[in-house]
Amino acid sequence: MSKKEKGRIEGKGVLVRGVIICIAAAIIASLAIAGSAAEQTSGTVNVTVNAPEMTRAGEIFDASIDVDNVTDFNSGQFDLSFDANVVKVTEVVNGSIDGKTIPVDRWERMDEDTIRVFLAVSGIAGVSGAGNLATISFAVVGKGGDRSVLDISEGLLGNTEAEEIPAVWVDDEIIVGPVKVEVNAPEFVAVGGTFTATIDVVDDVANFNMALFDLSFDSSVVNVTDVAEGSLDGTAIPVTSWAFIDSNTIRVMCELSGVAGT
Template sequence: MEEKEKEIGKSSVRTQKSSMVDIAVLLALIAIVVAAFTVLPVLVSAAQEVEVRVNAPEYVAGTFNVTIDVDNVTDLNSGQFDLSFNSSVVNVTDVKEGEIDGVAVPIFMWHFFDADTVRVLISMPMDVGANGSGSLAEIEFEVKGNSGEKSALNISNEMLVDTKAKKIDADWYDDEVAVLGTMVSVNAPAYVEETFNVTIDVANVTDLNSGQFDLSFNSSVVNVTDVKAGEIDGVAVPIFMWNFFDSDTVRVLISMPMDVGVNGSGYLAEIEFEVKGNSGEKSMLDLSNRQLVDTKAKKIDAEWYDGEVTVLGT
């Protein structure tokens, strides 16, 4: 009887030890699973997708730059892409090297594949790879279209290659630009006395070759004494002629040399006035019969804004 009780006791101890071992194994497995899930986000983070995107301003005027940005690239040694656009709206003038985390990305070559597409090839020295984020290339454009016109900037025939001559998988994203509207406005001081100057300001104009406008005013309050040349981004805008259309209106014609266009912002003309009225009297400065023309003899769409002056009290 005592021997049986001893055997039962030994069996109970073995069962308890076995249970403790099972629990220890279970806890170890749980710890491994927890550790695996803890490490998983790090592994996922380390395998971030490479992205390449066209980085362009939303609205453009005159000239502008576009970068072909790249994120999270590893061992980049060479690559190529075609960039397509609407050449009647914007056109490429140059392609310059990119930079990834302080490392220059040389342009091996670039050329026009057709009128609406440039092909760009980049290449690092042999066995040299660039890592990180930056740009593959910087592309310079000039605006050819009119206000409100748009052009997609689409990438195709794209490829990135690493130092082992293996293709680097990447997601590629296009972009779009819209031509900023041309604006013409009367820039006059709010209050005037004796003599003062008014400029006919223009913003965001492209290929301006000629134009005209009538400026009307109350000749009993203010009167024009002279009209002088304008200037757009450092380029003189000659006055072809000006004259009094009637006692309250001057007509101004501007003209650049044939086939010469001016781009950017500035003023079409500077108009000198003298005060004729009394303190507190006002005169509108209204633009009419207005038109701007580009180097192809096409009308440039623009928004025109008038002005007003008040004779300063004495």
């Protein structure tokens, strides 16, 4: 999973999965951005947002706030920011380190895009080990292709001596998808007749700009005579090119002019 390290690594990892039928590997490669893993120095712990790489519209998912090798942890707090047009927080629950509960003392909404979480361990013994500080549940309200960074900031960890525990705070990112795309054709056709098959985008999609797909068929049964433009939410989707790859397969490219997407 791709991460971004605060104050040390400014790279951001994005894993994009194809959502168009038979999408070419070259397109996937062009959308992949190399990520950077968190580095840890001696005496410093990593606090990492750990969320699924991909979610679907309408789903609920959990993001844990993971910590490694903390010593005598007693209290802490952090802010978590996100795109409220893509995800919304529904719940924040206790964490666990080395089998011991890390209570969420309270959490509050700073604004529609940010929550603040406070942690407190009762007693003075403190907790040591690895685990997670809290788990945050999100509802996905965005469309396919939307994405949101889960940005952790304003973090502070304290030990039993009322000293700050040095930490590196690492973000994560989620992508809404994959979008379902299906071929829609009549079940029966007449011998010698013609018919039309559409390539339908079943799920809501955000910021669509281009598509590439192959469509294969049995050329002894049917053959392609034309490929016409499509439409998404009333916006024309031009077919910029199509060609026979072999007698049984065509390759189609669609692209919107400009960069706004639909």
